[in-house]
Amino acid sequence: MDLEKLILELFAVEGIKFGNYTLKSGIEAPVYVDLRVVISYPKLMVEVSNFLWEAAKKAKGSFKTICGVPYTALPLATCISVKENIPMLIRRKEAKGYGTKKLIEGIFNEGDGCLIIEDVCTSGSSVLDTVQALNSVGIAVTDAVVLLDREQGAVDMLKYENITLHSICKLSHVIEVLEKHGKIDSDMVSKVKTFITENRFKPPSSIDQLPKKVLTYGERSELCTHPVTKELFKIMHEKETNLVVSADLKTTKEVLQVLKKIGPHICMAKTHIDIIEDYNPEFVTQLCEIAKKHNFLLFEDRKFADIGNTVKLQYSSGLYRISDWAHVINAHSVPGEGVVKGLKEVGLVKDRACLLIAEMSSLGNLATGDYTVATIKMAEENKDFVVGFISQKKLCDDPTLVHMTPGVKLECGKDSLGQQYLTPDEVIGRRGSDIIIVGRGIVQAHDIVKAAKAYQQAGYLAYQQLLP
Numbered sequence: 168m169d170l171e172k173l174i175l176e177l178f179a180v181e182g183i184k185f186g187n188y189t190l191k192s193g194i195e196a197p198v199y200v201d202l203r204v205v206i207s208y209p210k211l212m213v214e215v216s217n218f219l220w221e222a223a224k225k226a227k228g229s230f231k232t233i234c235g236v237p238y239t240a241l242p243l244a245t246c247i248s249v250k251e252n253i254p255m256l257i258r259r260k261e262a263k264g265y266g267t268k269k270l271i272e273g274i275f276n277e278g279d280g281c282l283i284i285e286d287v288c289t290s291g292s293s294v295l296d297t298v299q300a301l302n303s304v305g306i307a308v309t310d311a312v313v314l315l316d317r318e319q320g321a322v323d324m325l326k327y328e329n330i331t332l333h334s335i336c337k338l339s340h341v342i343e344v345l346e347k348h349g350k351i352d353s354d355m356v357s358k359v360k361t362f363i364t365e366n367r368f369k370p371p372s373s374i375d376q377l378p379k380k381v382l383t384y385g386e387r388s389e390l391c392t393h394p395v396t397k398e399l400f401k402i403m404h405e406k407e408t409n410l411v412v413s414a415d416l417k418t419t420k421e422v423l424q425v426l427k428k429i430g431p432h433i434c435m436a437k438t439h440i441d442i443i444e445d446y447n448p449e450f451v452t453q454l455c456e457i458a459k460k461h462n463f464l465l466f467e468d469r470k471f472a473d474i475g476n477t478v479k480l481q482y483s484s485g486l487y488r489i490s491d492w493a494h495v496i497n498a499h500s501v502p503g504e505g506v507v508k509g510l511k512e513v514g515l516v517k518d519r520a521c522l523l524i525a526e527m528s529s530l531g532n533l534a535t536g537d538y539t540v541a542t543i544k545m546a547e548e549n550k551d552f553v554v555g556f557i558s559q560k561k562l563c564d565d566p567t568l569v570h571m572t573p574g575v576k577l578e579c580g581k582d583s584l585g586q587q588y589l590t591p592d593e594v595i596g597r598r599g600s601d602i603i604i605v606g607r608g609i610v611q612a613h614d615i616v617k618a619a620k621a622y623q624q625a626g627y628l629a630y631q632q633l634l635p
């Protein structure tokens with residue numbers, strides 16, 4: 168079977184449909200691709216897997232196993248595995264959250280290469296989820312094969328993660344073939360083409376993709392209209408630091424001692440006020456004094472995640488009265504815009520700022536793909552209060568929005584509870600984030616001042632190297 172025939176067959180079984188569809192992300196689309204139907208047509212399924220295996224021959228890296236992205240590509244990978252006698256792995260989607268279940272089923276050795284099999288790619292985020300799961304058990308991935316590339320950013324997104332995507336056909340080619348055979352009219356062809364260009368998921372910035380002129384922190388401070396980011400970038404510029412310490416300690420004394428010592432090296436201190444066992448309002452007074460003396464801001468990592476009315480109360484009232492002292496707070500976007508609106512009712516009049524959690528550092532977290540995209544949109548629509556993101560990389564080019572990244576250590580690695588570490592150089596230099604958040608790398612160091620200085624230098628040097 169040639170590719171044209173395959174496309175026509177996929178259309179005939181309604182794997183590709185045209186009309187008005189609302190996608191998972193809420194976006195209206197003139198085309199809908201759902202290749203799950205293929206399992207009901209075994210001959211077609213074998214054809215599709217033959218095409219995928221042909222594409223696999225273009226893989227640059229070597230691989231000992233293949234792994235289908237759950238679920239649609241699972242039977243496709245199975246067909247290939249059986250026909251080509253290549254062992255298969257299964258990524259268990261449900262293992263998220265159930266620590267005892269294996270994330271990857273099948274036999275492998277650390278360092279083995281694996282080829283990813285996928286049916287359809289949009290932004291590439293599903294492939295990446297599977298890659299991350301494989302990487303977490305020591306399996307290397309260099310290539311992925313996909314039947315249909317919707318041309319909405321997957322190639323660039325995966326390239327950024329050092330993965331080459333080999334597609335059998337692109338959506339623009341599919342519509343050309345269908346038009347040629349009179350299956351769709353030219354109106355639909357132009358609608359789909361417009362849709363493709365208007366809905367491209369932007370890959371994260373990397374050094375070679377960053378705009379030529381990288382703004383200094385000083386210049387960004389000038390551009391900011393929100394008082395908190397204006398001040399933050401000014402501090403970063405003056406103190407030459409993009410380091411935030413995460414003071415996750417259990418007593419007021421320990422927190423204050425750490426901040427007194429490393430105050431000169433940080434632009435902000437992040438707290439988890441509910442960890443402290445001997446909390447008293449006097450603590451906050453002292454905290455504010457140290458912050459003022461050493462010129463850094465206070466960020467309570469409260470991760471608000473309830474309906475607007477509740478977060479409003481949690482922010483302003485209770486034992487900690489967070490809005491009275493924290494310049495910055497953060498929130499999950501999962502409840503919808505109400506969470507921002509509720510917090511804003513308290514914070515706006517006090518000139519406070521909020522960061523939205525667009526991505527997390529922990530293994531198997533769900534803040535990926537469409538969730539991240541929707542979070543970016545929520546931030547962009549509330550810039551009077553939302554001043555940036557907690558993320559694992561730069562997500563948008565607006566220089567007045569700040570990107571802060573937790574999960575940072577001088578050496579990559581992980582802890583026993585799912586935390587995954589990146590280096591300051593990777594976070595600032597390669598992923599284009601603005602700020603490194605470091606907890607145990609500093610507070611558990613033998614010499615905390617020496618450690619803080621080392622992180623300050625590493626983070627700042629990575630930033631300086633980006634400047635023209």
Ligand code: 5IU
Pocket residue numbers: 413415439468524526527528529557573574575586604605606607608
């Ligand atoms: N934190 C993360 N990852 C996240 C988010 C917050 O680590 O995705 I959102 C917090 C948790 C902890 C700090 O308070 O940042 C990191 O501490 P360590 O550097 O000790 O892992």
